[in-house]
Amino acid sequence: MVEHPPRIKFKRPDxxxxxxxxxxxxxxxxxVRTERTIPDVQPGCIVQMRVQVPENKRRESTLKGIVIARRNAGIATTFRLRRLVAGVGVESVFPL
Structure with a gap:
């Protein structure tokens, strides 16, 4: 008698x-693409952007730095910005 391996059941991909x-x-x-333009931010770009500070809702701060990474994840795409604050390098992640 020949033994067959157990049959593996696959789900339909759809x-x-x-x-x-x-x-x-x-x-x-x-x-999102129809509502607004998504900037073409690539690693190596120098960007300057205004960000609202979460602690103080009315205050905006200007951040300037170099993009060191971009994570393409559909609607959750982010980029990593490296900048100097008081002589110390700081990396921040922002949604695109």
């Missing part, structure tokens, strides 16, 4: 949660 989340993520990215 029914998996990952596939559904990818579709929702693409739709959200398309919606």
């Amino acid at each position: 029914k998996t949660a990952r596939h559904i989340m990818n579709i929702l993520n693409k739709e959200a990215v398309d919606k």
Whole structure:
């Protein structure tokens, strides 16, 4: 008698949660692109931006630094900014 290995059951790719989340993520990215322009920020770019300070809702601070990384993750895309504060290097992560 020949023994066969157990049959592995695969789920249909169009029914998996990952596939559904990818579709929702693409739709959200398309919606954001129609509402506003997304800047083309790449590592090596020097950027200057105004950010509202969370502790004081009315105050805005200007940050200037160099982009050292970009993480492409659909709607959750972020970039890492390196700047000097009082002679000390500080890295901050911002959503795009």
